[in-house]
Amino acid sequence: xxxxxxxxxxxxxxxxxxxxxxxxxxxxxxxxxxxxxxxxxxxxxxxxxxxxxxxxxxxxxxxxxxxxxxxxxxxxxxxxxxxxxxxxxxxxxxxxxxxxxxxxxxxxxxxxxxxxxxxxxxxxxxxxxxxxxxxxxxxxxxxxxxxxxxxxxxxxxxxxxxxxxxxxxxxxxxxxxx
Ligand code: SF4
Ligand code: SF4
Numbered sequence: 001x002x003x004x005x006x007x008x009x010x011x012x013x014x015x016x017x018x019x020x021x022x023x024x025x026x027x028x029x030x031x032x033x034x035x036x037x038x039x040x041x042x043x044x045x046x047x048x049x050x051x052x053x054x055x056x057x058x059x060x061x062x063x064x065x066x067x068x069x070x071x072x073x074x075x076x077x078x079x080x081x082x083x084x085x086x087x088x089x090x091x092x093x094x095x096x097x098x099x100x101x102x103x104x105x106x107x108x109x110x111x112x113x114x115x116x117x118x119x120x121x122x123x124x125x126x127x128x129x130x131x132x133x134x135x136x137x138x139x140x141x142x143x144x145x146x147x148x149x150x151x152x153x154x155x156x157x158x159x160x161x162x163x164x165x166x167x168x169x170x171x172x173x174x175x176x177x178x
Contacts, residue, residue, distance in 0.1 A: 017068035025065055028108055030100030037062045037096050043088035049081050056081040058088055058098050065105065074109040077116045077176055110167075116176045123167050130155035 025031035043058040044050050050057055056078050064073050073079060082102040089099045109115065122132055129135045130152070140150045 012067065012069070016071075018070040019068045021068050021070040021073075022066050024070075024108065025101070025104060028104040030097065030104035030107075033094070033096045034062060034065060034101055036094040037066070038094060039063065040093060042091050042093065043096070043098050046087040046091055048085055048087065049083055053081065058082070058102070061105075062096070062098075062101070073105065074112055074114050075175060077178055079105050079109060080116055080119070110170060113170060113174060114176055115167075115171050115174045116178060117171055117174055118178070120168065120171045123162065123171065127159055127162055129153070130158050 022034060025034050037059075039059055039062075041059045043062075044060070047056070047058055061073065061079065079102060082099065084099055084103075086099050089097055092098060106115075125132050125134065135151055135153060137153075140153075143150060
């Protein structure tokens with residue numbers, strides 16, 4: 001699916017473009033600097049995800065947004081591949097803040113009902129542990145031996161917040177299966 005999404009087999013047609021998409025992204029917190037990108041490719045070169053999966057190409061995703069390929073970007077699963085490592089964030093010569101930009105694009109995608117269904121697993125972990133990793137008493141024992149504070153394993157407020165987002169309903173009705 002990712003491969004298909006980033007390698008177009010058909011030409012880009014003007015009538016398919018949403019030229020207002022870039023403005024929508026600049027108005028989303030985190031997306032403010034997207035128009036600064038001058039396509040140098042530094043983000044792609046340093047991206048650890050790109051190094052193992054060349055279908056995830058931040059420079060190309062930014063171009064697609066600037067062109068106005070809104071549906072193609074929002075309905076893809078490649079915007080979900082960013083690991084949030086901040087390598088590109090540190091090195092971008094135009095301060096595009098790509099890590100935050102990708103989060104902004106994902107936020108728009110979710111609002112429009114596009115989220116990969118496997119994200120339900122991650123949402124479940126966050127609901128249960130407050131994190132995307134399982135946390136148990138074992139971690140707290142290890143932490144206390146190292147003089148670190150215990151992690152709070154009860155997170156009722158977070159569950160309430162997640163419930164209010166109705167994230168499970170969005171995932172169930174999403175059109176992204178993988
Ligand atoms: S490093 Fe910055 S300026 Fe260069 S392509 Fe990436 S986002 Fe654009
Ligand atoms: S923050 Fe995302 S886009 Fe940037 S280098 Fe890391 S994985 Fe790649």
